[in-house]
Amino acid sequence: MLGALLRIPFQALVARIHRDLAAAGYGDLRPAHFTVFQHLDREGSRLTELADRAQITKQSMGYLVDYLERRGYVERVPDPQDARARVVRPTERGRDVERRARATIREVEREWAERLGERRVRELHETLRDLAAYLEGRA
Amino acid sequence: MLGALLRIPFQALVARIHRDLAAAGYGDLRPAHFTVFQHLDREGSRLTELADRAQITKQSMGYLVDYLERRGYVERVPDPQDARARVVRPTERGRDVERRARATIREVEREWAERLGERRVRELHETLRDLAAYLEGRA
DNA sequence: CCATGTAGTAAGACTATCGTACTATCTCTG
DNA sequence: CAGAGATAGTACGATAGTCTTACTACATGG
Numbered sequence: 001m002l003g004a005l006l007r008i009p010f011q012a013l014v015a016r017i018h019r020d021l022a023a024a025g026y027g028d029l030r031p032a033h034f035t036v037f038q039h040l041d042r043e044g045s046r047l048t049e050l051a052d053r054a055q056i057t058k059q060s061m062g063y064l065v066d067y068l069e070r071r072g073y074v075e076r077v078p079d080p081q082d083a084r085a086r087v088v089r090p091t092e093r094g095r096d097v098e099r100r101a102r103a104t105i106r107e108v109e110r111e112w113a114e115r116l117g118e119r120r121v122r123e124l125h126e127t128l129r130d131l132a133a134y135l136e137g138r139a
Numbered sequence: 140m141l142g143a144l145l146r147i148p149f150q151a152l153v154a155r156i157h158r159d160l161a162a163a164g165y166g167d168l169r170p171a172h173f174t175v176f177q178h179l180d181r182e183g184s185r186l187t188e189l190a191d192r193a194q195i196t197k198q199s200m201g202y203l204v205d206y207l208e209r210r211g212y213v214e215r216v217p218d219p220q221d222a223r224a225r226v227v228r229p230t231e232r233g234r235d236v237e238r239r240a241r242a243t244i245r246e247v248e249r250e251w252a253e254r255l256g257e258r259r260v261r262e263l264h265e266t267l268r269d270l271a272a273y274l275e276g277r278a
Numbered sequence: 279c280c281a282t283g284t285a286g287t288a289a290g291a292c293t294a295t296c297g298t299a300c301t302a303t304c305t306c307t308g
Numbered sequence: 309c310a311g312a313g314a315t316a317g318t319a320c321g322a323t324a325g326t327c328t329t330a331c332t333a334c335a336t337g338g
Binding site (some may be wrong): 030056059060063085 | 304
Binding site for chain 1 (some may be wrong): 140141142143144145146147148149151152153156173177244247248251254255259260262263264266267268269270271273274275
C-alpha cells in the first residue's frame with residue numbers, strides 16, 4: 001500500500017493548489033503546468049534545463065511553456081549567452097501564481113500539523129527530504 | 140517544496156515497479172494499469188466500484204480494463220447478483236503481477252530502511268497512513 | 279407494471295506525453 | 309580557422325489516458 005499512501009497526500013495537495021488558483025482567477029492552469037513553475041528560476045531558465053529537471057522531453061516542456069506564454073504567465077527572451085537558446089521566465093502574473101501556490105502549501109502544512117502534530121509533520125518533511133536526496137542521487 | 144517531496148518517492152516507486160514488471164515480461168503494463176490492480180479485489184470487483192475507488196470515470200476505467208482483458212490480465216464474468224453488471228477479476232497472470240508488485244514494494248521499503256533506518260520508515264508509514272485516513276475522510 | 283435509478287458502453291474531444299527528424303548555432307580540435 | 313560533432317529548440321505525427329454527453333439494458337420499489 002505504500003504507493004497509495006504516497007499518492008494520496010500528493011494528489012490532495014495538487015488538487016488543493018489547483019482549487020485555490022482557480023478561485024484566484026487562474027482556472028486555466030492545470031496540474032501539468034505546476035511542474036513548469038516548480039522548476040522555473042525567478043531569473044528564467046532554458047527550456048532544455050526545465051525539461052531535464054522535470055524529467056520530460058523538450059517537446060513536452062515546449063508544449064506546456066507555449067500554453068503558459070500564450071496566457072501571459074511566462075515570457076521567452078533571447079539568451080545573450082547563446083543565440084540558439086531562449087530563457088523562459090515568469091511574468092508578474094506568473095510570479096503571483098508562484099506566491100499563491102506557496103501560500104497554499106503553507107496552509108496545507110498547517111492543517112496537517114493541526115491533525116498530526118507539529119513534530120510528526122516536521123519529521124515527515126525531514127524524512128521525505130532525505131529520501132528525495134537519496135533517490136535523486138541514484139537517478 | 141512539499142509537493143515535490145511527496146512526488147519524488149511516489150514516482151520512484153512507480154518507476155521501480157514498472158521496471159521490475161517489465162523485466163519479468165510484463166512490459167505491456169503501464170503505470171495507469173497499476174491503479175486497476177490496486178483496487179481490484181481478488182474475488183473480483185465491478186467496474187463502477189473500481190472507477191469510484193480510483194476516482195476516475197467509468198469510461199476511463201473501462202478503457203484500462205479493456206486493455207488488461209485483451210492481454211489476459213483480468214477477465215469479466217457475469218455477476219450472478221445483477222444481470223446488468225459483470226465482475227472484473229484477475230486471472231492467474233494478473234495475480235502474478237500483483238504478487239510481483241508487492242514484492243517490489245517490500246524490497247524498496249527495505250532499501251529505504253537501510254538508508255533511513257527502520258524507525259524512520261516505520262514512522263513515515265504511520266504518518267502517511269494517518270494522513271491518508273484524514274484526507275479520505277474529508278474527500 | 280411503471281418510474282426512476284444504476285451498470286456499463288459508445289462516440290467524440292482534449293491534454294499531456296512520446297519518438298523521430300529537422301534547423302540553427304555553438305564548441306572543440308586538428 | 310574550418311569542419312565535425314554536440315546542443316537548443318521546433319515540427320510532425322502518434323498514442324495514452326482522461327473527460328462529457330448520451331445511450332441501452334436491467335433492477336427495484338412503490
